[in-house]
Amino acid sequence: MNKTELVSAIAEEAGLTKADAAKALEATVSTVTKALSSGDSVAIIGFGTFKVGERSARTGRNPQTGAEMQIPAARVPKFSAGKALKEAVN
Numbered sequence: 727m728n729k730t731e732l733v734s735a736i737a738e739e740a741g742l743t744k745a746d747a748a749k750a751l752e753a754t755v756s757t758v759t760k761a762l763s764s765g766d767s768v769a770i771i772g773f774g775t776f777k778v779g780e781r782s783a784r785t786g787r788n789p790q791t792g793a794e795m796q797i798p799a800a801r802v803p804k805f806s807a808g809k810a811l812k813e814a815v816n
Contacts, residue, residue, distance in 0.1 A: 729751075733747045736750065736751060761776075762776060762777070762778050762803055765778055772809070772811070773810070773811055774805055774806055774807045774811055775806045776804070776805055777804050777805075779801070779802050779803075779804040780799070780801060780802075781800045781801070782799050783798050783799040784797050785797070
């Protein structure tokens with residue numbers, strides 16, 4: 727499902743126009759992004775938790791040349807599915 731299909735599904739499920747559903751989706755994504763960039767986590771009960779993880783620096787290899795290279799440490803977004811989502815998928 728791509729973004730357009732998701733907006734259509736939200737509009738149908740919630741009884742909104744597609745424009746309103748798109749605004750709601752954009753606001754949700756923007757809010758989650760801002761919270762994660764400031765280091766907070768976002769928990770949606772029954773769905774899951776978005777949080778920021780730390781990836782330490784490590785040594786990697788260039789696949790073309792085989793030369794070793796340093797990969798810097800990074801903050802990465804992570805998602806943990808909630809119990810209800812896991813049960814719905816299974």
